[in-house]
Amino acid sequence: MRQSQLFTKTSKTISQEEVSVNAQLLLRGGFIDKLFAGVYTMLPLGFRVLTKIETIIREEMNRVGGQEVLMPALNPKENWVVTGRWDTFDVLFKLTGSGDKEYALGASHEEVVTPLVQKFVFSYKDLPQAVYQMQTKFRNEARAKSGILRGREFRMKDLYSFHHNQQNLDEYYERMIEAYFRVYTRCGIREKTYLTFASGGTFSKYSHEYQTITEAGEDSIYICDTCNIAFNSEIIEDVNHACNQCQNKELREAKAIEVGNIFKLGTKYSAPFGFSYSDENNNQQPVIMGCYGIGSSRVMGTVVEIHHDEKGILWPEEIAPYSLHLVSLCQEPDHIQQAEVLYEQLVAKGIDVLFDDRPDVRAGEKFADSDLLGIPTRVVVSAKTLAQQSVEIKKRSSEDSDFKSIISFLAEV
Amino acid sequence: MRQSQLFTKTSKTISQEEVSVNAQLLLRGGFIDKLFAGVYTMLPLGFRVLTKIETIIREEMNRVGGQEVLMPALNPKENWVVTGRWDTFDVLFKLTGSGDKEYALGASHEEVVTPLVQKFVFSYKDLPQAVYQMQTKFRNEARAKSGILRGREFRMKDLYSFHHNQQNLDEYYERMIEAYFRVYTRCGIREKTYLTFASGGTFSKYSHEYQTITEAGEDSIYICDTCNIAFNSEIIEDVNHACNQCQNKELREAKAIEVGNIFKLGTKYSAPFGFSYSDENNNQQPVIMGCYGIGSSRVMGTVVEIHHDEKGILWPEEIAPYSLHLVSLCQEPDHIQQAEVLYEQLVAKGIDVLFDDRPDVRAGEKFADSDLLGIPTRVVVSAKTLAQQSVEIKKRSSEDSDFKSIISFLAEV
Numbered sequence: 001m002r003q004s005q006l007f008t009k010t011s012k013t014i015s016q017e018e019v020s021v022n023a024q025l026l027l028r029g030g031f032i033d034k035l036f037a038g039v040y041t042m043l044p045l046g047f048r049v050l051t052k053i054e055t056i057i058r059e060e061m062n063r064v065g066g067q068e069v070l071m072p073a074l075n076p077k078e079n080w081v082v083t084g085r086w087d088t089f090d091v092l093f094k095l096t097g098s099g100d101k102e103y104a105l106g107a108s109h110e111e112v113v114t115p116l117v118q119k120f121v122f123s124y125k126d127l128p129q130a131v132y133q134m135q136t137k138f139r140n141e142a143r144a145k146s147g148i149l150r151g152r153e154f155r156m157k158d159l160y161s162f163h164h165n166q167q168n169l170d171e172y173y174e175r176m177i178e179a180y181f182r183v184y185t186r187c188g189i190r191e192k193t194y195l196t197f198a199s200g201g202t203f204s205k206y207s208h209e210y211q212t213i214t215e216a217g218e219d220s221i222y223i224c225d226t227c228n229i230a231f232n233s234e235i236i237e238d239v240n241h242a243c244n245q246c247q248n249k250e251l252r253e254a255k256a257i258e259v260g261n262i263f264k265l266g267t268k269y270s271a272p273f274g275f276s277y278s279d280e281n282n283n284q285q286p287v288i289m290g291c292y293g294i295g296s297s298r299v300m301g302t303v304v305e306i307h308h309d310e311k312g313i314l315w316p317e318e319i320a321p322y323s324l325h326l327v328s329l330c331q332e333p334d335h336i337q338q339a340e341v342l343y344e345q346l347v348a349k350g351i352d353v354l355f356d357d358r359p360d361v362r363a364g365e366k367f368a369d370s371d372l373l374g375i376p377t378r379v380v381v382s383a384k385t386l387a388q389q390s391v392e393i394k395k396r397s398s399e400d401s402d403f404k405s406i407i408s409f410l411a412e413v
Numbered sequence: 414m415r416q417s418q419l420f421t422k423t424s425k426t427i428s429q430e431e432v433s434v435n436a437q438l439l440l441r442g443g444f445i446d447k448l449f450a451g452v453y454t455m456l457p458l459g460f461r462v463l464t465k466i467e468t469i470i471r472e473e474m475n476r477v478g479g480q481e482v483l484m485p486a487l488n489p490k491e492n493w494v495v496t497g498r499w500d501t502f503d504v505l506f507k508l509t510g511s512g513d514k515e516y517a518l519g520a521s522h523e524e525v526v527t528p529l530v531q532k533f534v535f536s537y538k539d540l541p542q543a544v545y546q547m548q549t550k551f552r553n554e555a556r557a558k559s560g561i562l563r564g565r566e567f568r569m570k571d572l573y574s575f576h577h578n579q580q581n582l583d584e585y586y587e588r589m590i591e592a593y594f595r596v597y598t599r600c601g602i603r604e605k606t607y608l609t610f611a612s613g614g615t616f617s618k619y620s621h622e623y624q625t626i627t628e629a630g631e632d633s634i635y636i637c638d639t640c641n642i643a644f645n646s647e648i649i650e651d652v653n654h655a656c657n658q659c660q661n662k663e664l665r666e667a668k669a670i671e672v673g674n675i676f677k678l679g680t681k682y683s684a685p686f687g688f689s690y691s692d693e694n695n696n697q698q699p700v701i702m703g704c705y706g707i708g709s710s711r712v713m714g715t716v717v718e719i720h721h722d723e724k725g726i727l728w729p730e731e732i733a734p735y736s737l738h739l740v741s742l743c744q745e746p747d748h749i750q751q752a753e754v755l756y757e758q759l760v761a762k763g764i765d766v767l768f769d770d771r772p773d774v775r776a777g778e779k780f781a782d783s784d785l786l787g788i789p790t791r792v793v794v795s796a797k798t799l800a801q802q803s804v805e806i807k808k809r810s811s812e813d814s815d816f817k818s819i820i821s822f823l824a825e826v
Binding site: 005006007008009030033035036039040041042043044047050065067068069070071072073074075076093094095097098099101105112116117119120121126129131136138140141142152153 | 418419420421422443446448449452453454455456457460463478480481482483484485486487488489506507508510511512514518525529530532533534539542544549551553554555565566
């Protein structure tokens with residue numbers, strides 16, 4: 001992509017409305033645009049990051065047998081009445097359509113997925129199943145803040161699993177714990193992310209959250225450094241301020257953001273929909289469910305909170321909008337032409353490259369923009385480098401740069 | 414994908430509620446599920462088809478310089494008041510959120526994209542631009558019918574272009590006409606699709622629709638077979654029942670479905686938002702806009718209306734849920750094992766293959782399902798074919814099948 005053609009621009013203005021680092025840097029870099037509080041447009045650079053995060057999640061969900069669908073955002077009121085959540089889910093957007101039909105905007109999809117899977121599952125032979133989607137979700141938050149960490153409209157992956165008994169759910173749940181950690185590893189936030197005990201429900205004492213440590217987080221967690229797990233402050237009394245695995249009482253408190261939540265639902269949703277299956281002896285048994293959510297746009301915001309410095313963002317390799325930022329400082333027609341050829345060669349090699357070909361922007365501004373955008377590797381081509389038939393390569397995460405001949409750069413890239 | 418693990422099942426039941434062929438076949442095949450009138454879930458097979466259609470559209474929009482974004486579905490009332498459409502857009506879903514804030518659910522995104530692009534475009538040097546998204550749209554239709562041809566919630570690609578003058582828009586519009594035809598060619602509906610003059614607006618006498626001939630269509634068009642263009646019945650009086658290109662009066666009437674619409678908007682949306690740019694002489698000039706829509710889920714339904722027979726769907730190659738349907742009729746453990754090996758070899762080769770490995774389904778039922786699902790190529794492996802170390806290959810579109818040795822099948826696939 002040629003930066004001269006990108007319709008967005010970077011900005012030096014720090015939004016007065018936004019207090020969060022993720023919103024400030026993502027707005028300044030032209031990754032997102034704010035339509036109103038809690039609702040953002042994903043601009044081309046941000047959409048690329050979001051797509052890469054969602055691709056990682058998709059791959060990991062497919063690895064654990066997830067089947068991808070796309071459920072409607074418009075949910076009939078009836079489905080939410082069945083589970084009792086029409087009146088109790090406090091952030092549900094409600095609206096009325098033609099014929100006075102009432103809808104909820106999907107904030108979570110147990111009310112749709114349960115009767116859906118029920119249509120196809122009759123026997124123990126049809127279980128287990130795992131169904132997921134990558135979708136825009138809506139929540140009528142009273143206060144929207146924290147940039148894309150907590151929005152009124154956001155992107156989320158939600159997977160629902162269906163089992164013939166508790167043991168089968170428990171085994172799948174363990175596989176999902178690992179799948180989620182693979183997602184966070186690939187997104188570059190694994191080291192600061194803890195599997196965290198959180199409040200459960202009727203069918204399980206605890207659920208699990210994935211909490212990433214950051215000052216921007218709204219949650220407080222207590223970390224057991226022996227077991228590398230944590231406890232949400234909401235249950236710290238329940239566990240008597242001690243790790244429930246090793247009884248360690250030296251728990252370390254930290255602020256954190258929830259980047260995922262997995263939950264053993266039991267029959268909470270299958271029961272009200274009357275979703276059962278016939279077992280080997282032809283007896284009807286209740287279907288046991290689990291649910292597993294990751295907010296992909298929230299992960300994007302969390303990455304920015306974790307990976308930035310005073311100059312801008314440092315995107316992890318696998319989710320960076322581009323792998324290479326080719327920055328041309330060339331002024332002479334002959335040099336400009338050589339930079340163009342280099343860009344075309346990189347594109348032909350299938351490299352994801354952003355090419356700063358803007359003719360009327362000073363070097364200092366180009367470097368500042370490059371640091372703000374946070375592409376992992378910057379490659380400068382200039383009169384100085386071309387005199388040596390070379391480019392200057394610098395990692396965003398490092399202060400040092402290296403000169404390398406264009407030939408070996410192209411051979412190794 | 415192993416068919417034994419797919420959570421959906423085919424059905425022989427023809428829905429009494431659905432009159433359209435696309436809904437009946439897509440429901441029976443397990444491509445979609447109906448949540449309520451006009452609102453469907455995309456099931457795994459349907460989601461694959463939709464994704465392939467959207468990938469084609471994305472590639473063709475990128476080829477004409479489109480930059481992909483994702484705009485919010487929640488639109489503030491204020492934006493729609495600016496253009497006057499809050500009160501005049503008859504199928505707008507409206508809702509109220511916390512703080513009594515009023516929203517529209519995005520039915521089209523001129524009200525969001527215009528002030529968005531305005532934030533980044535100041536000078537003639539910043540133009541032209543083309544911005545698009547692939548998104549779920551909402552329309553509060555009084556009557557929802559025709560399956561996924563006209564829904565209350567549907568998938569759509571909408572692109573908006575921004576120009577410094579009319580000529581620049583006109584040139585881009587011509588490029589887009591060709592881009593759209595490439596989409597329809599790749600989706601297998603080009604031959605029945607006509608560029609059709611339709612009513613325009615304040616800024617252009619006519620807009621253009623792409624109309625695909627089918628009895629399921631809600632529109633009437635008049636085709637000029639000399640020019641291979643058509644006229645929507647809504648403007649046939651305006652053109653005096655004659656082709657406005659060659660004056661041919663022998664126009665052929667047909668029922669058709671609108672699968673795309675492109676429109677020269679002029680300053681209809683830039684004017685109310687005060688979106689102008691400074692020209693070479695530093696004078697402010699109005700930005701000229703165009704918009705270009707394709708309903709990707711509607712294209713999916715149209716393909717089914719065009720490509721089916723009494724047994725089921727015939728998916729065009731490029732948008733089929735899978736390229737190959739490997740159907741095992743094996744009963745003996747040794748044969749089952751050979752079928753498994755063949756499946757694994759196809760997967761390893763990167764072939765999109767659906768493997769009917771269901772152990773307890775009769776051959777006749779497997780063949781009926783295969784015809785219903787409409788994957789372009791069926792490959793049968795059975796005791797009979799394995800006796801010759803071969804497979805039996807049949808195109809969905811043909812009555813004839815061929816035996817081929819497994820070795821040459823694998824070499825050529």
